[in-house]
Amino acid sequence: MKATIITIGDEILIGQILDTNSRYISRALNAHGIVVAERTSIGDNRAQIIETLDRALAQSEVVIITGGLGPTKDDITKHTLCDYFGSTLRYDEREAEHIRTMLEVRNIAFNELNRGQAMVPECCTVLHNAHGTAPGMWFEREGRVVISLPGVPFEMQHLIDDEVMPRLCKQFELREIVHRTMITFGIAESILAERIAAWEDALPEYLHLAYLPAPNVVRLRLSAYEVEGKEVSREIDAQFTKLQEIIPNNIAGFEEASVEELVHNILTEKGLTLAVAESCTGGVIASKFTAQAGASTYFLCGVVAYSNDIKCNVLGVKYADIERVGAVSEAVAMSMADGARAISGANFAISTTGIAGPTGGSAEKPVGTVWIGISTPTKTYAVLKHCGTDRSQIISRASAYAIALLYEELKSIK
């Protein structure tokens, strides 16, 4: 079964916001066996909404729309859908009461605009939005379903999880979609492809292989659409076993896990702890670990040591070292990692010190120069990485390299 996702909002087309809703909905549909045929973003434009909806209904059984349900005049999705399905708006007492209650908590009076939010098309099933003031809507036509959801990400997410997916599973006989990913490291994409070419050529027709390269890592994803999940999973297991024989030393893990998730799992399983000392990555490494539920069991502390004083006073870096070789140096990276480990009592610590730019570079240490330090119970060392030329790219790559370095250390623990 196929679905089309439509996100509505001029703010998407002008690039003012990043569309994260499409990804969330794609994942949910895939997890339940529904193939996403297309994702489209269009403006708050009546003619365009109607045209896109016509096309989506022609190519898919399910259409999920987000956005354009706010109380203000620029939001036109509800009126357009109401007309599209030849319906009229009615006042929904239950939704009105819910909106009133939500506003009361924030000390806001219920006004004419809020009253408008409680109006819903006669012909739709209302999907109760427990976390917001714009209800979701479920329309049907000739066995096909059109679902309209608010654009606020967490409101949309709850509606997808609590209302939309259970109803779709009930209404349709869904088959399964299987995605399985093997994470390889330390081998370039073109070399990897060459080495596994014979294996790739011998894959069953229904298994699709994709290469997803990232710094230091290439993910190999096998996908099968609308199949018997268990049988296909067994086949993928067998294929991955063959692959392990071809590249035994380059496999970092499986599934969707990011490297920080792999580190999270090892630290949690082994009862080890971590501290982080960041200069150029400015908190990104800490935030990647602490984003994961359960991080508090191993993540003891992070220090974002932007100033030299903090490097020295909090982390115990020596002023003399900074004067002698500079803050972006092997010695300082090592001292930062040792310092983070010392103040926290953590088993492992990683550090970054580099030049994120756009200023601060020199001929000897150009923008993008980053030293990554690691301190373990048995040794301390640092590696030099050139992380590119653009500030956000440098921060993101340096973070990825540091976490990858920690992962390689942890993997070797028996």
Place this chain on the structure above:
Amino acid sequence: MKATIITIGDEILIGQILDTNSRYISRALNAHGIVVAERTSIGDNRAQIIETLDRALAQSEVVIITGGLGPTKDDITKHTLCDYFGSTLRYDEREAEHIRTMLEVRNIAFNELNRGQAMVPECCTVLHNAHGTAPGMWFEREGRVVISLPGVPFEMQHLIDDEVMPRLCKQFELREIVHRTMITFGIAESILAERIAAWEDALPEYLHLAYLPAPNVVRLRLSAYEVEGKEVSREIDAQFTKLQEIIPNNIAGFEEASVEELVHNILTEKGLTLAVAESCTGGVIASKFTAQAGASTYFLCGVVAYSNDIKCNVLGVKYADIERVGAVSEAVAMSMADGARAISGANFAISTTGIAGPTGGSAEKPVGTVWIGISTPTKTYAVLKHCGTDRSQIISRASAYAIALLYEELKSIK
């Protein structure tokens, strides 16, 4: 003039990656007066690529495609475009040499797959990708342009900036698109809309108003498409002046600036410094400041104090307070902020301590409870915020509230 953006890749449709390329391209096109009519994501599927391209060329003068240019078999964009334009592939010596050099730096041998990357359609203009191994391509048909770019974000970005936009500006007579945003705070969207209704109704026809709500903040955007930029900017200035008279106490700033950018600007202009002590936000606040070029002039340090030991040993929180009222409390939030200010010597410090979940909540302090502390040269206080129920939502809202609190403090400085 209109453009359509097509991003290609099964990994987008299954939700494995977030499509950030579309936003970057949208911004670049808007900045140069090209209206984005639609953004579409499709799979690595030949028939779908051709069908989407047909539709895009029917509705827009420019089509920008990203993705599907890697060296492996799952990437089919180049062959599909070559056939679409009735061309054949030729070996490009210059691109081959560039790929060889890029691989040499990484100690990788040039193989048959890399040779394939140097093959380009006869009929296209090659756009040199200085930062990667997949060249961009520029096709023309009946005065319309189709541009194919690699999907790796920073390679795509450099090609957009260095090759695509200069050529589009040269080839087409572009008019201007004007977007201007006023940032309001402390007033709910529905109340705001009611208060400014008369002003909104009196706006000139060609100015489109959009409301963009976020925690504590509503952005009001005025947009005009394909106009004389200077004239329209003057009109928008006049409209914003009228608006300032209606809501004089609720205006936080203008343009696209995020609240952290506004804080960045005030701290930089006034020569003030900042430190951050984070528990539940885990480094996100620090990373939002340090993402901005020039942050090192005011951002002295961040401490991600996940463990109580670090809260006490590094930030000087009292163990007795934690025992008495718990780590998630007004007293601890205030001590954390004071501590961050003390160890760094910063003028201002903010702190967060809360329960990000999914576990750790109680009846008295449910998941989502966050205390935000602020320490200034004249006072220290903390405010309690309920930041929702989902871990990532809680982290993101708590960060936004903390930065907004700091902004309100800084705004009052004369």
